[in-house]
Amino acid sequence: MLTVTSIGRSFGDHRVLDGVSFEVRSGRMTGFLGANGSGKTTTMRIVLGVLAAHSGTVTWRGEPITGAVRQRFGYMPEERGLYPKMGVAEQIAWLGRLHGLDTAAARRNTDRLLDQLELAHRAKDNLEELSLGNQQRAQVAAALVHDPELLILDEPFSGLDPIAVETVLGVLRDRAASGVPVLFSSHQLSVVERLCDDVVIISGGRIAAAGARDELRTRYGKPRYELVVAADAGWVRDVPGISVSDVDGPRAVFEVVAEGAEQTVLDAARHRGPVRGFTPVVPTLDEIFLEAI
Amino acid sequence: MADGNRGFVAATRLVAEREVRTFLRAKGFWIGLAVVVVGLFALSVLPSVLGGGPTKVAAVGAKAAAVLADSGLEVRAADDVDAARELVRSEEVVAAVVPDDAGQSATGLRVVALNDPPVDVLASLRTAPPVDLLDPSAVSQGQRQLAIMVFALVFLLFGMSGSAIAQSTVTEKQTRIVEILVSTIPVRALLAGKIAGHTLLTLGQVVVVAVVGPVALSLGGHAELLHLVAPALGWFVPFMVLGFVLLAGMWAVAGSLVSRQEDLGSSMGLVMLLVFGPYFAVMFQSDNAGLMTVLSHVPFSAAIAMPVRMFAGQAQAWEAVVSLGVLAATAVVVVLLASRLYAGSVMHTGGKMALAKAWAGRDQA
Numbered sequence: 001m002l003t004v005t006s007i008g009r010s011f012g013d014h015r016v017l018d019g020v021s022f023e024v025r026s027g028r029m030t031g032f033l034g035a036n037g038s039g040k041t042t043t044m045r046i047v048l049g050v051l052a053a054h055s056g057t058v059t060w061r062g063e064p065i066t067g068a069v070r071q072r073f074g075y076m077p078e079e080r081g082l083y084p085k086m087g088v089a090e091q092i093a094w095l096g097r098l099h100g101l102d103t104a105a106a107r108r109n110t111d112r113l114l115d116q117l118e119l120a121h122r123a124k125d126n127l128e129e130l131s132l133g134n135q136q137r138a139q140v141a142a143a144l145v146h147d148p149e150l151l152i153l154d155e156p157f158s159g160l161d162p163i164a165v166e167t168v169l170g171v172l173r174d175r176a177a178s179g180v181p182v183l184f185s186s187h188q189l190s191v192v193e194r195l196c197d198d199v200v201i202i203s204g205g206r207i208a209a210a211g212a213r214d215e216l217r218t219r220y221g222k223p224r225y226e227l228v229v230a231a232d233a234g235w236v237r238d239v240p241g242i243s244v245s246d247v248d249g250p251r252a253v254f255e256v257v258a259e260g261a262e263q264t265v266l267d268a269a270r271h272r273g274p275v276r277g278f279t280p281v282v283p284t285l286d287e288i289f290l291e292a293i
Numbered sequence: 294m295a296d297g298n299r300g301f302v303a304a305t306r307l308v309a310e311r312e313v314r315t316f317l318r319a320k321g322f323w324i325g326l327a328v329v330v331v332g333l334f335a336l337s338v339l340p341s342v343l344g345g346g347p348t349k350v351a352a353v354g355a356k357a358a359a360v361l362a363d364s365g366l367e368v369r370a371a372d373d374v375d376a377a378r379e380l381v382r383s384e385e386v387v388a389a390v391v392p393d394d395a396g397q398s399a400t401g402l403r404v405v406a407l408n409d410p411p412v413d414v415l416a417s418l419r420t421a422p423p424v425d426l427l428d429p430s431a432v433s434q435g436q437r438q439l440a441i442m443v444f445a446l447v448f449l450l451f452g453m454s455g456s457a458i459a460q461s462t463v464t465e466k467q468t469r470i471v472e473i474l475v476s477t478i479p480v481r482a483l484l485a486g487k488i489a490g491h492t493l494l495t496l497g498q499v500v501v502v503a504v505v506g507p508v509a510l511s512l513g514g515h516a517e518l519l520h521l522v523a524p525a526l527g528w529f530v531p532f533m534v535l536g537f538v539l540l541a542g543m544w545a546v547a548g549s550l551v552s553r554q555e556d557l558g559s560s561m562g563l564v565m566l567l568v569f570g571p572y573f574a575v576m577f578q579s580d581n582a583g584l585m586t587v588l589s590h591v592p593f594s595a596a597i598a599m600p601v602r603m604f605a606g607q608a609q610a611w612e613a614v615v616s617l618g619v620l621a622a623t624a625v626v627v628v629l630l631a632s633r634l635y636a637g638s639v640m641h642t643g644g645k646m647a648l649a650k651a652w653a654g655r656d657q658a
Contacts, residue, residue: 048476050640067479068300075476081468086315098307098477100300142473 001025002047002150002181007056009042015205016042020056022200022210024150024181029172031196031213032185033289039205040185041078044152047183048075060150071100074148078155078185080139082127089114089123092141099146106145113141116171133164140168144175151175153184157191169195189285199285201292209292213285220288223256228277229269239265253281301485304478308486309493312461316494326498329450330505336439337513348413351377351389357402360418361390374405381405388414408517436518438579441601444529445575447502448597451495451537452568455544456561458487462548462639463557471639480636488541488628495537499530525604528613535617536596539624540564542631549638550646559645571597582607590616592623 002024009017017039024030034040045051047058049070060069083091089110096106114120117137122130127138136159143153156172157165176182176197183200186192192199199216201209209216224245227233233252237244241261246253256262269275316322351371352358361368369386371377377389388411393403404414404424415424465471474483503526510519547560571594578584579601588598589608595616602608638651646654 045472048472050472050476071300071477073476075473077469077472079469079472081470081472083315083464083470084468086311094307094311095473095477098304098474100303 001061002183003059003062004043004047005057005059007043007046007053007058009046009051009054017046017053017205020202020205020207022207024183025198026181027176027179028197029176029182029184029195030198030200031192031285032183032200032202033187033189033192033285034185034202036187038202040202041154043202044075044154044183044185047152048073072146072149074099074143074146074151076139076143076153076156080136080159082135082138082142084128085126087124088119088127088130088138091127092138092145095142096145099148101146109145109147110141113144113171117141117167132159133161136160137164137168140171144171149180151180151182151184153182155186156184157186157188165191189289193285199288201289203292209288216288216292217283220283220291223262224281224283225254225256225262225265226277226279226281227252227254227265227269227275229272230274230276231272233269235268235272236265239268250276301479301482304482305486305489308478308483309490310486312487312490313494315461316457316491322494325450325454326501329447329498329502332446333443333502333505334509334512336443337509337515339513348411349386350411350414351380351386353377353389353391356392357390360400360402364414364418366414378405381407387411390414390418436515437605440518440522440604441579442576443506444525444601444604445572445597447499447529448533448536448575449568449572451498451533452540452572452596453565454495454498455491455537455540455564455568456547458491458541458544459548459557459561459564460554461487462545462635463551463554466549466552466639466642467554475640480639481632483639484542484545484632484635487545488538491541492534492538496530496534499533503527503530521606522604525600528603529600531617532596532600532613532620535620535624539592539596539620539627540567542624542628543567546631546634546638546651549635549641550648550651552642552644556645567593570594574598575601579605590619592620595620 004020004022006019006021007017008015008019020039020043032040032043042051046053049065049067058065063069086094092113093103093106093110096109097103101109111120111123114123117140119134119137119141122134127135130138140156143151151172153172156168160168172182172184184196193213196213198211199209199213200207209220211219227236228251231250233247233250236242236247236252236254239261241256241258242254242265243257244252244254254262254265266275266278269278349367349369350361351369352361353371353374353376358368358370369380371380371389374389374391377391380386381389384407388404388406391403391405393401400418402418404411404418406414406424410424465474506526507519507523510516510522543564544561547564548557550560551557571588574584574588574594575597585598585602585607588594589602589612591598599608599613599616603613634648634651637654638646641651641654
């Protein structure tokens, strides 16, 4: 488990991170959400030791992170880059060795990954000869080649076409399922929504919300229901104990203010005629995000 | 700690290995080396091949002229023995055939040459006459200048080849792979690997030059020059390699201060000056013994000035040892300074970074 405890960082007079704390748990995909400039990349760079924190601590399995420990992390930086004039397989294997693998293992892992990422046919080409999407796949391979104990990916899906997103997603899920904690940032909330088990929301250098995705949903989204009846649903406005957010012909969406009020609404609807639908509305991450920050 | 050291060494080796591989695969590297090798052969072999038709020989007196008549040599008549000697000294002819007044010669003729019995002249005389050598050890001034020029050019070439370190550093910064590298291995291992890799490449090339040079000289028939150059070459290898390490640290910093290839020119000025300065000084002031003595003890120019002085026979071995020691110590200090500057600037993006800021600015964990 990676534990970030109240880290702070300034650039000149500009305080970029202020008391940032969160955890990345084993075997879980943790989505790191935040607007541009909210401190996502700075936080990740501090965890990776690329940047120093001005205060606070980062620990891995309860211990401070040393160079030898960090060597076993996998990192995909936001600004992508590998050696343009070096062969794809060659440089991924080299990076594997740099992360501590022996030559044979590095080669084996490289071949396996390129296969999984459907890049095997370009293995011998120089990186610069690949399309941007394929370079992105190579970048993912570079972060995974040494079977990292922790994966940190900055915007791993930006620049990928939908098919590539699925491919990369599959590879990342495998890693998480094998027990590796995965922290990835994204501003594409729908992707995070589908993907992550835990969510950390950062805003203006502070953690606005952190926890399991489903728990955050109940914490931040007030319970809401959608009712669909046969006739006009305008009468819902007069039911006490709820706050109606939307009425559109036979369809109404309302928030429950007084506990159990949704049952009153359902009873009233049944009393008036057939009920076509009655469903709880799960808040989207967009809504949680907007509410949290 | 031992674990950390092992990691550092392993990382340094891997970085060096990548640099060496990359360069061994680059066409430019082989073309550059080929140009040097071909140039060395051209300089030493071509003059004796193209060196102008039949061998020229001076003759004094009718008897000498008669003997040389069917020899196929180009004969120049000289008025007297002194005139003939002058022609030999000025290298207008390889030898002079003169009357033998001492009575040692069966044919009544002697041969005068500069420093080498002229085989083809002697062969053309039916009975070998006694030979007088004017200056048995001399290397002509032209040959001396040529040798110094070759030393200086090789220094210039390898000194500038260090700019590959700056290039490779900027490439890593520009592509941002440096972020992956720095999160994986110590920054200093990255620098050490680059210096080690490129020093190895340079050592390899210097050794090639040190081997090819003598081969070319002996093929070109400059045995006497080879005799003088050989010990200087022995000094040239360690001086060149240490001089390269000294420059390598500075090339790396020149690369780490900027973020784009286009800006490299603005940060390489000082290092280029430190390569070109000694080069020009040695090219044009190699006769200035005072200046050369100073230059041969200043670490930045010692790499070229001391081997040239050794070649010219102007310096004692102990001077070279002292100078080599000073050079080695300076290289260590410069690399240590460079590693702090490098660590302080390699993650910097944007415009060119000021040295003072790089010195203060180590920002990694």
